[in-house]
Amino acid sequence: MALPEFTMRQLLEAGVHFGHQTQRWNPKMAPFIYGSRNGIHILDLTQTVPMLDQALQAVRDVAAKGGRILFVGTKRQAAGPIADAAEKCAQYYMNHRWLGGTLTNWQTISKSIKRLKDHDELLEGGAEGLTKKERLGIEREQAKLQASLGGIREMGTTPDLIFVIDVRKEDLAIAEANKLGIPVVAVVDSNCNPDGIDYIIPGNDDASRAISLYCDLMARAALDGMTAQMGAAGIDLGEMEEAPVEEVVAEVVVETAEEAKPAVEEKAKEPAKDEKAAAEG
Numbered sequence: 420m421a422l423p424e425f426t427m428r429q430l431l432e433a434g435v436h437f438g439h440q441t442q443r444w445n446p447k448m449a450p451f452i453y454g455s456r457n458g459i460h461i462l463d464l465t466q467t468v469p470m471l472d473q474a475l476q477a478v479r480d481v482a483a484k485g486g487r488i489l490f491v492g493t494k495r496q497a498a499g500p501i502a503d504a505a506e507k508c509a510q511y512y513m514n515h516r517w518l519g520g521t522l523t524n525w526q527t528i529s530k531s532i533k534r535l536k537d538h539d540e541l542l543e544g545g546a547e548g549l550t551k552k553e554r555l556g557i558e559r560e561q562a563k564l565q566a567s568l569g570g571i572r573e574m575g576t577t578p579d580l581i582f583v584i585d586v587r588k589e590d591l592a593i594a595e596a597n598k599l600g601i602p603v604v605a606v607v608d609s610n611c612n613p614d615g616i617d618y619i620i621p622g623n624d625d626a627s628r629a630i631s632l633y634c635d636l637m638a639r640a641a642l643d644g645m646t647a648q649m650g651a652a653g654i655d656l657g658e659m660e661e662a663p664v665e666e667v668v669a670e671v672v673v674e675t676a677e678e679a680k681p682a683v684e685e686k687a688k689e690p691a692k693d694e695k696a697a698a699e700g
Contacts (some may be wrong), residue, residue, distance in 0.1 A: 422479055423639035425471070425632075427464055433629040435622040436462050436477065448609050451621035460609040466665070467621045471633075474604045475640040482603075482644025483651075486579030489571065490637070491590040493517060493591050496627045497584040497634075504634035505570060508641035511578065513592075514572035522577050522595035532572050535564040579606065582637050585624045586611045601664030606633055 430436065438444065438452065438460030453463035481488055491510040492501035498514040505512035513521065521528055538561040546554045581596050583589045583605040594602050597615045604618040606629075613619050621628045 422475055422643055423559050423636050424469075425661075427468060429632065430464050430467065430622075434626040435467060435629045435632070436464050437623045437626065438462050444609045445612055447612055447614065448607065448621070451619075452609060462609060462621045462623070470618070471622075471636070474620050475636055475678045477597050477602065477604060478582065478637055478640040479644040479647075479681065481580045482641040484509075484579075484644075484647055487511060487574055487576075488635070488637075488641055489513065489574070489578035489581045491517065491581055491585035491589050492630070492634075494585050494588055500627075500631045500634040501584065502570060504638035508638040508645065510575045510638075510641055513567075514570060515566040517592050518567055518581050519573075519591060519593075521592070522599055522601065525577055528568070528571075531564060532568050535561065535568055535572060538564065540609060554562045555694075577601065584630055584636075585631065586613075586616065593598060604637075606630075687688075 436453070440447075441458055441460055444452070446461055451463055453465075453467055453605060454460045460599050478488060488505075488508075488510040490501045490505040490510060491607060492498065492512075492514055493516055501512050501514045518528065538557055541557065542554075542561065546557065549557070559644065577599060578601060580602045581592065581604070583603060586593055586607055587607050587610070589605075593603055593605070593615050602617045603615065604620070605616045606620045606622050606624045607613045607616060607625040611624070620633065622633070
């Protein structure tokens with residue numbers, strides 16, 4: 420396997436370049452903004468491409484060392500892709516609601532995770548000796564705990580890196596990571612503050628297609644790192660019962676920043692509709 424490849428065209432088709440309305444911007448994102456069109460800021464993809472590549476390399480390096488990666492995205496359109504990507508690469512996620520102290524008060528979170536596992540064991544065993552009302556209460560608590568902690572129940576300790584969709588919504592997660600010195604990889608839109616982000620990915624954090632693209636790339640980078648780790652440990656991948664699947668890239672397009680600029684300008688002329696328009700509405 421190799422570090423996942425992507426093209427400028429893929430980013431354009433996913434709407435990564437669409438920022439927010441010009442009046443809703445954060446001045447700290449000025450260096451990453453190419454211009455504006457129809458009242459919408461256009462992010463400079465010629466900067467996004469190398470910065471996304473650096474972020475993928477960081478994820479790969481952590482996975483190659485056996486580190487834990489936590490995928491964080493609790494907004495509606497990110498919840499599904501975040502969980503799918505984390506499960507695809509055997510990592511961890513939080514996609515329901517960030518619980519304050521998840522990183523800085525791990526001891527308390529661990530107790531809640533243990534309670535979730537205890538409930539699972541009890542219900543799997545048939546919950547004998549419990550009344551119908553007691554069983555219903557446990558099932559409800561189990562559902563709440565599973566939604567909040569199901570994605571990190573096997574993490575064991577704090578992660579070595581977190582990947583975040585929407586830094587405004589997940590500001591608490593980023594603050595906790597910064598406090599503990601945990602590196603942060605994040606998609607940063609035109610209305611966000613890039614401070615505290617170790618690996619900035621300037622891009623649209625609302626469009627479903629863009630979010631799915633980011634998550635898929637991160638999962639594939641983590642898988643590549645894990646494969647490298649197994650190879651370094653002398654594990655014969657061919658002897659594994661379930662060998663890792665390497666995705667075949669049908670078309671590889673290599674573009675320099677100058678070659679890609681006309682495509683960015685052309686795409687920027689199109690009205691910023693679909694998911695971004697809905698989000699602004």
